[in-house]
Amino acid sequence: MHVYRSHTCAELNASNVGETVRLSGWVHRIRDHGGILFVDLRDHYGVTQVLCDPDSPVFSEMEKVRSEWCIRIDGVVKARDADLVNPKLPTGEIEVFVRDLEVLGAAKELPLMVFGDQEYPEETRLRYRYLDLRREVMQRNMILRSNVVADLRKRMWAKGFNEFQTPIITASSPEGARDFLVPSRLHPGKFYALPQAPQQFKQLLMVSGFDKYFQIAPCFRDEDPRADRSPTDFYQLDMEMSFVTQQDIFDVMEPVIADMFDTFGEGRRSNRDWPQISYRDAALWYGTDKPDLRNPIRMQDVSEHFRGSGFAIFAKLLEQEGNEVRAIPAPKGGSRKFCDRMNKFAQQEGLPGMGYIFWREAGDGMEAAGPLAKNIGPERTEAIRQQLGLGVGDAAFFLGGRPKTFERVAGKARTVIWEETPKDPADENWREQFMFAWIVDFPIYEQDEETGRIDFEHNPFSMPQGGMEALAGDPLEVLGNQYDLACNGYELVSGAIRNHRPEIMFKAFEIAGYDEAEVRKRFGGLVNAFQYGAPPHGGCALGIDRAVMILAGEENIREVMLFPMNQRAEDLMMGAPSEPSNEQLRELSLRILPQEG
Incomplete structure (x- = not known):
């Protein structure tokens, strides 16, 4: 038999029952069930459950073993009881009764646990990367x-x-x-x-x-x-x-x-x-040259609707060459609460805020609400709605100035809007896609x-x-x-x-x-x-x-x-x-x- 192993910790199954085998690996987990020690032994390939009871000649030595000790065991393959089979493991039909044990490398008290999903500071994980790398993920x-x-x-x-x-x-x-x-x-x-x-x-x-x-x-x-x-x-x-x-x-x-x-x-x-999008269009539509196309929202230039309008801030901006007003459509974002939240988001990103319009039911039709709608009037508001393809329950957010000064924030706002607004059923699994x-x-x-x-x-x-x-x-x-x-x-x-x-x-x-x-x-x-x-x-x-x-x-x-x-x-x-x-x-x-x- 090989000096360290006859099989890996992923190879044994019901066909090996009755064989004497040798395994080497790390102690992944230890459980003491009334004097019977169950050890999950792990190597690069998988996990095998081994057990040791007082009848084993190495029981006292096995009691000293701790997590992440590197050990070799010899033992006999046994079939698990039907109600104890673990279908999640390739080795889940069997266990190995330990007859011999050799400690290949004892471990000090661990600075981070390999078993389980505990979170540790990145500094700890990088300092002890060789332990971190043992984790399954x-x-x-x-x-x-x-x-x-x-x-x-x-x-x-x-x-x-x-x-x-x-x-x-x-x-x-x-x-x-x-x-x-x-x-x-x-x-x-x-x-x-x-x-x-x-x-x-x-x-x-x-x-x-x-x-x-x-x-x-x-x-x-x-x-x-x-x-x-x-x-x-x-x-x-x-x-x-x-x-x-x-x-x-x-x-x-x-x-x-x-x-x-x-x-x-x-x-x-x-x-x-794979679409081919010009750099300038990517900046206009998505606010970035590395857009996430799982998000279908496209921003648009709506400068003409604000030029000479009653909203003085944007009207004055547009008198200067190179300035623009861009709209971020927000399907299903048409509530004052959501609009206020997005306005706060813009302020946290270092901008004065974002103007907005949202559309709600009114009698047999709809009406535009929000400060911008009041300032620019119904004709301009309706023209914006039609350009953006929006309707009842939707909203639009607006940023103005030199595009390079607000494109980054606009791009982030587009992402936040998509992530936080309700989706159509076809879009609910949008994260499970790669879009190039x-x-x-x-x-x-x-x-x-x-x-x-x-x-x-x-x-x-x-x-x-x-x-x-x-x-x-x-x-x-x-x-x-x-x-x-x-x-x-x-x-x-x-x-x-x-x-x-x-x-x-x-x-x-x-x-x-x-x-x-x-x-x-x-x-x-x-x-x-x-x-x-x-x-x-x-x-x-x-x-x-x-x-x-x-x-x-x-x-x-x-x-x-x-x-x-x-x-x-x-x-x-x-x-x-x-x-x-x-x-x-x-x-x-x-x-x-x-x-x-």
């Missing part, structure tokens, strides 16, 4: 992650992609976040950078003549943490293709992602006809309202739609061949058709205030390569951590990462970041300056 999440990565690899290989590994120690890359820098011992005063993404290398692979590349790539960014973003490192499915259009990228990636979500979505439905949409036509430039300076709003390496000719016009009207994939309110994919023409690249950066010398200095490797027959190319990257988070039904990305940092970018388990020794600093020709203040 964490085991399930990590196996899901492993299976998702294997599935993505298989699908990319099937589509003719080759997997290549790009460098981890490299030069600084323009990905829009802070780099993690690595000092060079051999070149004092100079630094490498950990790659924010394999962006430049995968483009260089296309210049090198490789047609289709992918990689399960580690990426490193010194970012402020969020629930859906790690503050240090993350993994992405990175891909690039030559001689492709934007639609070619979509046609490749849609089945890869959709089939993966179908495989691991546990029956949750996903849409197959491509967001396209991102503007390349933006203008600082105070200085008037033009700078990049989005990826500066996207090919402008229209090429060089587009750059001759108004920079704020230039759109890039850039795209994101949104799913359930998260950005899941980001990519672009790349600007592979040096002359167009220099012009694009010149508009943002960077001369050719600066571009060559910062991105010399890429620019030089593009002078030697660069093909048109494009690609994207899928955030693996975020995809697994959505599939697992988690709201925090740390729940699907093995050893994440906390929100202060600290590894409490390993003690990182740590102070270097004086010897290390001397080798690197570095000196740490004391912090001011």
Whole structure:
């Protein structure tokens, strides 16, 4: 017999009754039933109930065993009584009577329990992550992650992609976040950078003549943490293709992602006809460039109904160019109580409030109620109702000003309205869906309202739609061949058709205030390569951590990462970041300056 086990804790069933077996695992739970000890023994694969009574030669040793001790037992498989069978377990028909016991690893008093659903502070969970990972939900999440990565690899290989590994120690890359820098011992005063993404290398692979590349790539960014973003490192499915259009990228990636979500979505439905929504429409309709389309509410521009109206606040705002009034429809939100609650929500978000109108029954018809309705009159109110498609029992909320000042709050209000208002039967299971949409036509430039300076709003390496000719016009009207994939309110994919023409690249950066010398200095490797027959190319990257988070039904990305940092970018388990020794600093020709203040 094997030194540790003849079977796993998920293998034994009624066909094994009478056999002598050996199991190894962790003590999941102990129950003492009148002198008979019942122990749920757990390994990676499952749980087997073992029992020990005073007739067992190791009964006294078994009495000393505690939760999460790692043990080996030898015993005889017995059938459970019919009324004691546990149909929820693969091993629920049997139990093992213990004849021998070896303690492989005793456990101290536990800082957190593995058995049960107790909640523990995240700091405790991360400090003792190896215990936290023993819990069933964490085991399930990590196996899901492993299976998702294997599935993505298989699908990319099937589509003719080759997997290549790009460098981890490299030069600084323009990905829009802070780099993690690595000092060079051999070149004092100079630094490498950990790659924010394999962006430049995968483009260089296309210049090198490789047609289709992918990689399960580690990426490193010194970012402020969020629930859906790690503050240090993350993994992405990175891909690039030559001689492709934007639609070619979509046609490749849609089945890869959709089939993966179908495989691991546990029956949750996903849409197959993924809409392509312009960035500007997404901002107007949803208040975000990563909309949750499970929520059908679309905001609309209703400025014309308030221009020159009796509601002076909005009428005056609309006299200034660039201002708008937008409406958020609220089907079945037509009560004063709900309207007051949403007004309070806006105030909590830092706005003065939200105007509202709601429609209620009046005699044989309906009437509009609320302060706005009184100020703008019945004709304008009715025009708004018809534009929004609302009726009795519905409401609408209004925000005005420069869209960028209120879009974020409007988007959050849209979410709150949908979550807190009654649903039609067809919409009641809206959370059990995956809804995808491509967001396209991102503007390349933006203008600082105070200085008037033009700078990049989005990826500066996207090919402008229209090429060089587009750059001759108004920079704020230039759109890039850039795209994101949104799913359930998260950005899941980001990519672009790349600007592979040096002359167009220099012009694009010149508009943002960077001369050719600066571009060559910062991105010399890429620019030089593009002078030697660069093909048109494009690609994207899928955030693996975020995809697994959505599939697992988690709201925090740390729940699907093995050893994440906390929100202060600290590894409490390993003690990182740590102070270097004086010897290390001397080798690197570095000196740490004391912090001011």
